[in-house]
Amino acid sequence: MWALRAAVRPGLRLFRVGRGRPVPRTVPWPHYPANALSATGRWGSGSRDGPRGGGRGSGVGDEEDPHNEEEEEEELLCRDPLLPAGTQRVCLVHPEVKGEAGKQRLTRAEWQVAEATALVHTLDGWSVVQTVLVPTRTPDRKFFSKGSLEDLTEKIRGCPEITSVFLNVERMAVPTKRELEAAWGVEVFDRFTIVLHIFRCNARTKEARLQVALAEIPLLRSNLKNDPTHLGQQGRGSRYIMGSGESFSQIQQRLLRDKEVKIRRALERLRGKRHLLRRQRTKREFPVVSVVGYTNCGKTTLIKALTGDTTIQPRDQLFATLDVTTHAGSLPSRMTVLYVDTIGFLSQLPHGLIESFSATLEDMAHSQDLIMHVRDVSHPDSELQKATVLSTLLGLRLPSPLLDSMLEVHNKVDLVPGYCPPEPNAMAVSALLGRGLEELKAEVEEAILRATGRRVLTLRVMLAGPQLSWLYKEATVQQVDVLPEAGAALVKVTISNAAYGKFQKLFPE
């Protein structure tokens, strides 16, 4: 119920302002310093990849040197901050789509405000000191009417406590941002910037960090188009740099392309290593279950409960997990299963961000045997969350048997007394309190057996022969009951159809 807590946080003021004709919205906006490419001093003209692409240049097809690779990856991850450091007291401005307010206890807009508030509180030292809902008809194109803007400006200017504004829209055009910042006298951020910053903070592995860097490229690109510095330079006539035949903007664009190529290449390298691990894993034939769901629904907590892995530390935070990790657990038949913890989904998450992570999701998806969709059923917008997750999964072009066999898990039932899943096949659990886990494990086992063509059999084998050691090697032995007087044993195994066929051929008796 984090969202509700956030929505009714003490000290939070909720306003609705203005009515009238909204102002048109322009092109997408990135919040980057205009000179982001050269400001780092790492890959501007002074770096190995100077304006003419000397040194490794675009680097495609270069011979690989592990030290250079490491160095290059670190360089790619060296960027300017997205948001100001230190404490921020934020005014949250939410354009509220008209007609959405229903008879529910809290409206859709209020839950969206709660989610946005939770995003802000994820940031160290950031708090929401004021919330303003602004009615709008078409949130995708226009934000405010003239009257709303005037009201807002008065409110924000009249509250010196406010140090920045979070406009809860997916993306904001650069000119709009500039206009609003000039009017309000503080920095203005959109959802993309905030989410991207959280991603940056929470990505731990190099792969996840590079994926975030890749997601930032379109922002840098559109920022260049709107960069007054280079427009100004062109205006002053310094169009070409040092007789290179390229304008400042062309050089910046080329450096950006080089950077993108390098990030993609670095990601390919890391993926190559992952594929190798996967092949090793496949050899041992551990079934894989990918655990997916909306952010904060309890994926990590559930995996911890299913595996007993004490190193896992779930956090009450959006996007706590950004790195795909794998954890081994045991099913009722003692079959070992690998649970894959994945990044959570969020509605209105900008496409670039999803795309940069989708390779990992897709990759994991194609190597798995079962998808477990975890839902937070205590969340009032649980249905919208489910729709967001399903539409993202559909976009990943997964094999249809995988989608058809998806297991739906309804989590946090401890927060909904008397909960009974409306979907007949859904499993109700409380990952936190450990409720419903044995039933869930049994269901996972059945689904895995179906999906992987395995079966659980009890075979009678002679102790003197090689059957038992063969079974230990080729199948999962769950239980051995020795029959001393017969010199035999009853062996309960989980075995693939192919292995069972071999067993019958090798030991026809």
Ligand SMILES: Nc1nc2c(ncn2[C@@H]2O[C@H](COP(=O)(O)OP(=O)(O)OP(=O)(O)O)[C@@H](O)[C@H]2O)c(=O)[nH]1
């Ligand atoms: N009451 C209750 N809280 C739960 C339950 N499962 C998880 N939580 C809490 O929900 C919060 C988020 O849990 P996580 O396991 O980190 O959620 P997640 O889906 O992995 O989140 P992201 O990695 O950020 O996408 C934590 O504070 C958990 O303690 C549950 O069954 N009941």
Ligand SMILES: [Mg+2]
């Ligand atoms: Mg998690």
